[in-house]
Amino acid sequence: MPSTVQEAKRYLDNAKEILREKAKKEDGYYQDKKYVKLAGHAAYTGVLVALDALFENKTKGRKDVDWYKERLAKMDKKVLNAFNGAYDTLHLAMGYDGNPVSEVSKIGLEVAESIINWVETRTADA
Template identity: 70%
Template sequence: MMDTVQEAKRYLDNARQILSDKAQKEDGYYQDSKYVKMAGHTAYAGVLLALDGVLGKKSKGRKDVEWYKQQLAKLDKRVLNSFVGVYDTLHLSMSYDGNPLASVASAGLQEAERIINWVENRTATA
């Protein structure tokens, strides 16, 4: 279980590295949307990896955002809200749209870290 959390943290570190090394921040904006998209996807994948450590496997078909929302609604409403924000910020705004605002990326990564820490604390006490 802790391996999952460490791996999720590694994904976040990789996302930060992509942004700092390749996305070319100038005046609070990233210049290369390709790397914003890559970083958003990487960070979001890390959040899903961490959540899978707590939520387990889905019985049929692929997991989707609605499945994660349903599972989190049963466990912790604050983490559900956090996940909705991460989905919107990292997955939609960054991964799909390549939103160039550095403050958006920063907020999304911070929220992703909050979820991963929640998983870590939850699995440590389980």
């Protein structure tokens, strides 16, 4: 289980590195949407990898976002809110739209990190 959380953290680290090294931040805005999109996808994937470990999901392939929401709603409403924020920020605003506002990316990555850390504490207790 810890190796899966480590993998999730690696995705998050990759997202941070992409923004830092490639997206060209100037005056609070990233200049290259392509890298904002890549970073958003990487960070969101990290969240999903962590949640898959928590839910012990053995099936590969795509799960609907509602699949995650339903399970989180039964476990922790606060984390469900964080997940909704991660979905909106990382997946939609960054991943699809390439939102150039660096504060959006910063907050999205913080939310992703909080979810991954929450999963880590939950799986450590198991």
